[in-house]
Amino acid sequence: MTASYVTPPLGAPTVHAAINALRAAGLRVSAARRALLEALYAAPRPLTAEELAAGGDLASTYRNLDALEGLGLVRHLHRGHGPGLYSPAGARDHEYAVCEGCGAIHTFEASQLDGARAAIADLCGYAVTFGHFPLVGRCARCN
Amino acid sequence: MTASYVTPPLGAPTVHAAINALRAAGLRVSAARRALLEALYAAPRPLTAEELAAGGDLASTYRNLDALEGLGLVRHLHRGHGPGLYSPAGARDHEYAVCEGCGAIHTFEASQLDGARAAIADLCGYAVTFGHFPLVGRCARCN
DNA sequence: TCCGTTGTCGCGACGCGTTCGCAATAGCCC
DNA sequence: GGGCTATTGCGAACGCGTCGCGACAACGGA
Numbered sequence: 001m002t003a004s005y006v007t008p009p010l011g012a013p014t015v016h017a018a019i020n021a022l023r024a025a026g027l028r029v030s031a032a033r034r035a036l037l038e039a040l041y042a043a044p045r046p047l048t049a050e051e052l053a054a055g056g057d058l059a060s061t062y063r064n065l066d067a068l069e070g071l072g073l074v075r076h077l078h079r080g081h082g083p084g085l086y087s088p089a090g091a092r093d094h095e096y097a098v099c100e101g102c103g104a105i106h107t108f109e110a111s112q113l114d115g116a117r118a119a120i121a122d123l124c125g126y127a128v129t130f131g132h133f134p135l136v137g138r139c140a141r142c143n
Numbered sequence: 144m145t146a147s148y149v150t151p152p153l154g155a156p157t158v159h160a161a162i163n164a165l166r167a168a169g170l171r172v173s174a175a176r177r178a179l180l181e182a183l184y185a186a187p188r189p190l191t192a193e194e195l196a197a198g199g200d201l202a203s204t205y206r207n208l209d210a211l212e213g214l215g216l217v218r219h220l221h222r223g224h225g226p227g228l229y230s231p232a233g234a235r236d237h238e239y240a241v242c243e244g245c246g247a248i249h250t251f252e253a254s255q256l257d258g259a260r261a262a263i264a265d266l267c268g269y270a271v272t273f274g275h276f277p278l279v280g281r282c283a284r285c286n
Numbered sequence: 287t288c289c290g291t292t293g294t295c296g297c298g299a300c301g302c303g304t305t306c307g308c309a310a311t312a313g314c315c316c
Numbered sequence: 317g318g319g320c321t322a323t324t325g326c327g328a329a330c331g332c333g334t335c336g337c338g339a340c341a342a343c344g345g346a
Contacts, residue, residue: 028313028322049304057325062304064323078223080276081333083303097269106267116262123255125283126240133223133279140268171293171342192333200296205333207294224304226332 010072011089015041018073018088025071032056036064037073037088045105046077046085046096077134079103097135101142105134153215154232158184161216161231168214175199179207180216180231188248189220189228189239220277222246239277244285248277 012018015037022029039052053061065086068074076086079098085105087094093110113130120128155161158180165172182195196204208229211217219229222241228248230237236253256273263271 030313030323032324058303059305059326060324078221080221081302097263097267097271099269100275106269108267112266113263116259116266119259119262120240120256120278120280123259124240124249124251126242126249126278126280128240128278128280132243133276135263135269135271136276137263137269137271169293173294173342175295201332202297202334203295224331 010093012073013090018068021071021073022068027067027071032060033064033068036061036068040074040086040088043087045107046087048083048085050083052086075131077132079134080136093131095130095134097130097137097139099139099142100136101138104139106139153236155216156233161211164214164216165211170210170214175203176207176211179204179211183217183229183231186230188250189230191226191228193226195229218274220275222277223279236274238273240273240282241277241279242282242285243279244281247282249282 012021015034018037018041019029019034022033027033035054035056036052039047039054049058049061049065052065065074065076069076073089074086075089076084077096078084080100095108095110095113097106097108098104099106108130110131116130117128120126155164158177161180161184162172162177165176170176178197178199179195182190182197192201192204192208195208208217208219212219216232217229218232219227220239221227223243238251238253238256240249240251241247242249251273253274256278260271260273263269
């Protein structure tokens with residue numbers, strides 16, 4: 001065990017690192033968790049718990065997503081209606097905007113929205129993240 | 144009937160105006176709708192359908208909220224978990240920020256967030272509203 | 287004012303997303 | 317390998333919101 005994440009500050013870059021973090025936290029590395037992490041890291045976009053379960057047990061998937069989120073390895077975001085979406089918490093954070101018109105999910109590097117975040121902090125003192133709750137509006141194409 | 148809202152562009156300033164708008168739209172003014180509007184306009188903050196039903200029928204309350212929303216008299220916003228929150232659509236639009244730490248809901252005049260909205264439009268072309276989906280983060284006190 | 291039409295109410299049942307309880311299984315440490 | 321215990325997988329329950337339907341009542345017209 002060379003460079004394990006004792007208490008990972010924010011995410012892990014790979015499935016392997018995530019598994020190490022899991023071990024380091026005293027959690028067991030089960031087949032279900034391995035599969036979950038692989039599905040999460042392989043996905044090009046945030047997925048629902050149903051999609052991540054992929055035939056496996058849904059309740060366990062929710063429990064594991066919750067556990068992983070507690071370690072900072074996974075993040076979830078809410079759309080208006082419908083199930084929540086889960087994504088791995090990589091080294092660089094992503095933030096999201098969903099279009100009310102077409103349902104498309106737009107992904108940004110967190111740094112891209114620093115300007116908007118700063119404007120909001122100036123206005124009301126809120127430190128906001130558009131990752132847990134996405135920006136919602138109409139995209140350029142749907143306007 | 145002097146100054147009724149034939150097709151109200153955005154909200155009504157009082158319960159009375161809202162009732163007129165209801166009539167003008169060809170909808171009936173029932174006791175349930177009267178009570179619903181009074182509860183909405185009397186509330187100092189957005190309320191849940193459950194709170195608005197206040198012992199009355201919940202399904203009807205949802206239907207009425209939906210109808211009123213269709214007329215532009217009511218708006219709703221989502222918190223992360225828990226039920227949606229409904230508020231009357233007054234003359235001036237409000238937008239909201241909810242604190243992940245303490246659950247407080249912060250209310251803004253829409254114009255107060257124009258700066259943030261402009262920053263976001265510049266970055267990604269999205270025309271966002273923080274009214275249907277609030278800003279989410281940690282308020283100054285919970286940081 | 288009464289009447290008929292039809293929008294609305296209130297009730298129960300349902301649907302979806304998520305969580306809980308519990309016995310059986312399988313990781314991890316010795 | 318054996319034992320302790322976290323984790324699994326199943327079923328049932330939950331919360332929020334919606335649907336279907338018979339009974340009622342709001343509104344327009346006579």
